[in-house]
Amino acid sequence: MEGKAYKNNTNTTLENNVSKETLERYSTGALGDALNSLSGVYSLNKGNGIVKPIVNGLHSSRIIMVNNGVRMQDQEWGAEHAPNIDINSVGRLTLVKSASALQYGGDAMGGVIIVEALKVPVKDSLYGKTMASLTSNGRGGVLTSELTKSHSNGWYGTVQGSIKRFGDFEAADYILSNTGLIEQNVSLRLGLNKFNYGIEGYFSFFSSKIGILRASHLHGAADQVRAFESNTPLIINDFTYNIGAPRQNVKHQLARIKGFKTFENFGTLSLQYDYQQNNRLEFDIRRGDDRDKAAMDLELNTHTLLLDYENDFEHKLDLKSGLMARYQNNFANPNTGVRRLIPDYDKYELGIYLLGNYALNDRWLLEAGARFDYTHLDVYKFYRTSFWEDRNYDVLYPHIVVEDLGTQVLANPNLKFHNASATAGLKYTFKDNYQLFLNYALASRAPNPSELFSEGLHHSGARIELGDLSFNSELGHKVSATIQRDHDTFSFSINPYVNTISDFIIIEPTKILETIRGNFQVWEYRQTNAQLLGVDIDAAYRFTDKLNFTHQLSIVKGYDRSRNLPLISMPPISTKNEISFEHPKFHNLKLALQSEYVFAQNEYPDNNFEVYVPETETTELLDISSTPSAYHLLNFNSSIDFEITKTSLLTVGLGITNISNTSYRNYLNLQRFYADDLGRNFLINLKFKY
Amino acid sequence: MKKSIFLIPLLILALIFTGCSDDDTTPEPVNEEELITTMTVTLSPVGGGSDIILKTVDMDGVGGNEPVITVNGVTSNEVSLTVGTSYEGSIELLNESEDPAEDITEEVQEEAEEHQFFYTSSSSLDVTTNYEDEDGDGNPIGVDFTLVANAASSGDLTFTLRHEPNKSATGVATGDITSAGGETDITETFSITIE
Numbered sequence: 001m002e003g004k005a006y007k008n009n010t011n012t013t014l015e016n017n018v019s020k021e022t023l024e025r026y027s028t029g030a031l032g033d034a035l036n037s038l039s040g041v042y043s044l045n046k047g048n049g050i051v052k053p054i055v056n057g058l059h060s061s062r063i064i065m066v067n068n069g070v071r072m073q074d075q076e077w078g079a080e081h082a083p084n085i086d087i088n089s090v091g092r093l094t095l096v097k098s099a100s101a102l103q104y105g106g107d108a109m110g111g112v113i114i115v116e117a118l119k120v121p122v123k124d125s126l127y128g129k130t131m132a133s134l135t136s137n138g139r140g141g142v143l144t145s146e147l148t149k150s151h152s153n154g155w156y157g158t159v160q161g162s163i164k165r166f167g168d169f170e171a172a173d174y175i176l177s178n179t180g181l182i183e184q185n186v187s188l189r190l191g192l193n194k195f196n197y198g199i200e201g202y203f204s205f206f207s208s209k210i211g212i213l214r215a216s217h218l219h220g221a222a223d224q225v226r227a228f229e230s231n232t233p234l235i236i237n238d239f240t241y242n243i244g245a246p247r248q249n250v251k252h253q254l255a256r257i258k259g260f261k262t263f264e265n266f267g268t269l270s271l272q273y274d275y276q277q278n279n280r281l282e283f284d285i286r287r288g289d290d291r292d293k294a295a296m297d298l299e300l301n302t303h304t305l306l307l308d309y310e311n312d313f314e315h316k317l318d319l320k321s322g323l324m325a326r327y328q329n330n331f332a333n334p335n336t337g338v339r340r341l342i343p344d345y346d347k348y349e350l351g352i353y354l355l356g357n358y359a360l361n362d363r364w365l366l367e368a369g370a371r372f373d374y375t376h377l378d379v380y381k382f383y384r385t386s387f388w389e390d391r392n393y394d395v396l397y398p399h400i401v402v403e404d405l406g407t408q409v410l411a412n413p414n415l416k417f418h419n420a421s422a423t424a425g426l427k428y429t430f431k432d433n434y435q436l437f438l439n440y441a442l443a444s445r446a447p448n449p450s451e452l453f454s455e456g457l458h459h460s461g462a463r464i465e466l467g468d469l470s471f472n473s474e475l476g477h478k479v480s481a482t483i484q485r486d487h488d489t490f491s492f493s494i495n496p497y498v499n500t501i502s503d504f505i506i507i508e509p510t511k512i513l514e515t516i517r518g519n520f521q522v523w524e525y526r527q528t529n530a531q532l533l534g535v536d537i538d539a540a541y542r543f544t545d546k547l548n549f550t551h552q553l554s555i556v557k558g559y560d561r562s563r564n565l566p567l568i569s570m571p572p573i574s575t576k577n578e579i580s581f582e583h584p585k586f587h588n589l590k591l592a593l594q595s596e597y598v599f600a601q602n603e604y605p606d607n608n609f610e611v612y613v614p615e616t617e618t619t620e621l622l623d624i625s626s627t628p629s630a631y632h633l634l635n636f637n638s639s640i641d642f643e644i645t646k647t648s649l650l651t652v653g654l655g656i657t658n659i660s661n662t663s664y665r666n667y668l669n670l671q672r673f674y675a676d677d678l679g680r681n682f683l684i685n686l687k688f689k690y
Numbered sequence: 691m692k693k694s695i696f697l698i699p700l701l702i703l704a705l706i707f708t709g710c711s712d713d714d715t716t717p718e719p720v721n722e723e724e725l726i727t728t729m730t731v732t733l734s735p736v737g738g739g740s741d742i743i744l745k746t747v748d749m750d751g752v753g754g755n756e757p758v759i760t761v762n763g764v765t766s767n768e769v770s771l772t773v774g775t776s777y778e779g780s781i782e783l784l785n786e787s788e789d790p791a792e793d794i795t796e797e798v799q800e801e802a803e804e805h806q807f808f809y810t811s812s813s814s815l816d817v818t819t820n821y822e823d824e825d826g827d828g829n830p831i832g833v834d835f836t837l838v839a840n841a842a843s844s845g846d847l848t849f850t851l852r853h854e855p856n857k858s859a860t861g862v863a864t865g866d867i868t869s870a871g872g873e874t875d876i877t878e879t880f881s882i883t884i885e
Contacts, residue, residue: 217873218873219853219873219874219875220874222874222877223873223874226871234871235871285853285854285873286724287724287797287798287801287804287853287875288723288724288797288800288801289723290723290724332717334717334718334719334720334721336720337720337721337722337723337724338720338722338723338724339720339722339751340720343717344717380716380717382717382719382720384750384753384754385750385754386750386754386755387753387754402716403716405719407749407750407754407787408719408750410716410717410719412716455753456752456753457751457752457753464752464753513752513753513756514756514757515748515751515752515753515756515757516726516727516729516746516748516751516752516757516876516877516878517726517752517874517875517876517877518874518877520752520753522753614810614812614846614848614850614877614879615810615848615867615868617812617813617846
């Protein structure tokens with residue numbers, strides 16, 4: 001069913017796919033964990049429940065996530081906001097490591113991640129699968145089920161659901177208290193697929209409740225000093241399935257309807273409307289009547305309308321073009337009793353694009369495209385008067401003040417951004433299975449609400465974060481090349497790239513602020529010129545028809561060119577090597593041993609600062625910059641198939657991750673300051689296909 | 691025919707835009723409920739004499755202006771105590787951003803098991819502090835305390851309120867903050883001279 005039924009999103013950037021088999025292996029994990037299996041992808045974690053993909057060194061607003069044709073609008077700007085997609089609902093996962101897939105947006109500085117459902121054949125059939133996975137670490141598991149009915153007249157329907165439940169996870173030597181998680185998801189699809197027209201409706205509901213390590217909740221710099229001095233988390237309780245504070249409860253609903261019609265000698269027109277609602281509740285450790293009240297309550301509603309056109313495939317010239325209109329509203333509930341971190345806003349977006357590729361002959365393919373986006377943000381925000389005056393906003397923007405409340409000022413900024421993006425590239429096919437891809441992508445990204453409007457205490461980082469109203473758009477130039485050899489015995493791809501970004505927005509510490517709760521570090525966003533350089537290497541060697549070796553190496557280096565400093569939070573060099581054995585004739589037996597080595601990040605900016613601790617009458621250096629040591633993990637994976645009847649198949653899988661129960665900390669896990677990463681985990685997976 | 695197809699989305703688009711941009715109601719300000727703006731420490735000399743009022747006020751909370759520290763109404767953090775004198779101490783916490791001001795001390799006393807004040811003096815300062823109240827488990831809270839100014843000396847005295855401290859850890863019940871854990875809700879340091 002898979003294979004060439006899917007069209008490429010781009011032609012001059014090599015697309016990477018995560019196989020269905022790999023997706024199923026990560027059934028108990030997050031979407032970010034599965035993406036992490038690709039070269040060039042790392043993950044930004046908060047504990048193990050919140051996993052965000054980092055593509056070629058960039059994440060969050062610099063990555064576009066497309067879920068069944070819908071660009072996810074799920075407050076993706078925050079480092080602790082994981083994509084709201086159930087990994088078990090994913091049929092096909094594609095990564096484009098550049099902004100060249102302009103049909104989805106022009107601001108993908110890092111890349112585009114595309115989640116699709118498997119194509120349903122036009123014939124009478126009924127099939128599905130049910131999968132149950134259990135893990136020792138977290139003492140929980142996942143139950144997921146999917147059923148598809150299709151008809152030869154073109155009608156089809158799929159229903160899928162999954163439930164995930166874990167208690168506290170464990171590091172090698174201790175329990176990570178309050179890291180449990182619950183996830184419930186359901187998705188429905190109904191459609192009609194005829195040769196020259198079709199319609200499809202899709203609905204998905206994603207709900208998650210994720211505990212955040214209790215010991216990572218702190219008030220101020222002196223508390224941080226105590227936590228950093230301890231080698232183990234300051235709070236370790238007995239194992240429990242209960243999820244207390246701090247935690248996140250996130251619900252994401254997505255509804256989409258899409259229709260297409262093919263006109264002879266013209267092409268295919270498609271029209272899509274989608275609606276998304278994201279409700280994010282964050283619970284903190286609170287006092288008194290507020291104990292059970294969320295400290296953050298955001299509701300993001302987005303409506304999008306897409307009109308796309310694709311010409312006939314018979315031509316040498318493929319053309320794609322389209323229009324996009326989007327309305328978004330963010331509502332920050334004031335009943336939390338905590339100042340809003342993200343303000344109320346209305347956002348209006350319009351986009352237009354044209355992409356084309358031309359096959360010169362059998363060997364040469366050329367591609368070019370352009371996109372223009374207009375964004376209008378209409379914001380209502382309460383500024384602290386002290387900050388308003390300190391930033392000189394009272395002189396610069398007096399006209400946007402709606403109301404002066406003494407210690408606060410209500411302002412109504414109206415911001416407009418015009419973003420142009422483009423791509424150009426070529427593909428050359430050699431004799432002997434070689435291919436060369438060369439692509440240039442110009443990406444342009446308007447600053448997100450967090451970068452523009454943050455102003456106040458961010459509890460999860462125990463720091464004060466300040467945005468800037470005057471930011472303009474980031475402009476990125478990414479040049480990437482890939483040389484690929486696709487061969488039965490020895491295949492490889494080498495993908496070097498350079499990404500130069502002007503007005504790159506970063507957040508970094510600037511000072512210490514004295515408050516009634518003690519000293520807090522202040523982090524301010526600023527714009528600079530950044531450059532990221534890297535190379536991703538994949539290689540596979542087939543010793544015999546049963547024995548395989550695969551290798552992966554990802555290197556990325558990031559620099560702040562204005563200040564001549566390394567960029568913070570750049571993934572360290574990592575390499576994965578795997579030996580796998582498969583015996584298709586013996587119950588399709590598969591055995592694989594994987595080694596994952598992550599180097600220490602040796603380039604990072606020094607953001608350390610000194611804190612006076614009254615208890616000890618000393619000034620302590622708070623080391624928030626140094627990176628964890630290198631680590632090596634060994635993972636084992638196996639599966640075996642049993643035919644139950646002619647049409648049903650049972651697959652039994654057994655896996656072990658972190659076999660040696662190594663204690664390690666990952667630079668890009670925000671929890672690393674307080675606790676080790678996950679210890680050994682045994683996984684049993686039963687899949688029943690029918 | 692073909693042109694009309696393009697008109698449909700434009701029509702829907704126009705409807706979305708006009709339909710949604712009319713709600714120009716301004717948001718309401720957030721009432722910061724857990725904010726502690728003010729800590730007042732009152733020291734009353736046993737056997738008579740006027741009270742000494744140590745106060746720190748941070749009206750716009752964490753992240754705005756720095757707190758204002760006053761002693762007996764004068765902007766300063768310097769306190770002078772008398773050699774050999776005992777003081778009855780009490781601490782009051784307020785959220786003055788609300789009108790009328792909210793008494794946070796009551797909240798602390800209602801959740802006494804989860805709160806404790808600590809009075810940490812620098813080694814050069816010769817004072818003795820004792821808790822004068824206790825929670826349901828018989829552990830100190832520290833809203834009420836006594837302070838004895840022993841020999842002539844000077845140094846810092848820090849008042850800290852911890853949320854969810856480990857009250858059963860070593861020394862915590864007698865006022866040693868070292869292994870108390872928990873999170874700091876409020877902390878202020880005063881410079882004390884005993885003469």
